[in-house]
Amino acid sequence: MKIERLHHIAIICSDYEKSKRFYTEVLGFEISHEVYRAERDSYKLDLSLNGVYLIELFSFPNPPQRVSRPEATGLRHISFGVNDVDGTRDFLASRGVDSEPVRIDEFTGKRFTFFSDPDNLPIEIYEI
Structure with missing residues (x-):
C-alpha cells in the first residue's frame, strides 16, 4: 500500500x-x-x-453529539499551517472566534494554538 x-x-x-x-x-x-x-x-x-x-x-x-474535550478516542483535531500565528489569531478574534494562548511545540520550536468550529471541533493553526 x-x-x-x-x-x-x-x-x-x-x-x-x-x-x-x-x-x-x-x-x-x-x-x-x-x-x-x-x-x-x-x-x-x-x-x-x-x-x-x-x-x-x-x-x-x-446527529449525536461527539465528545471532543477532554481528550477522547477518535479524531483529535484538524490543523492548518499558517505563516503568521499572531495575525491569524487577530483575524479570528475580529470575526468573534476565540483562540487559546499561543504555545510552542517542544519538538519543533514552532508556534501553534487552537480554536473551535461552531460544533466545538478543535482546530489548530500551526506555524509553517
Missing part, C-alpha cells in the same frame, strides 16, 4: 448554514460543490483551499 496524500476530511455539523459561513467566510475555504440529498435530508458541501479539495461538510438530521 502506498498512500499518496490526504484526500479530504469529513465533518458532520449540527447547523449547516452556520458551519458553512464559518468555513467559508471565516476560514476562507471556497465552495467546490454543494448538493442536497433529499433521500437523506442532508447537505454535502465540498470545500477547497488554494485550489485543493480538503473538507466535506455534511448535515444530517439530529
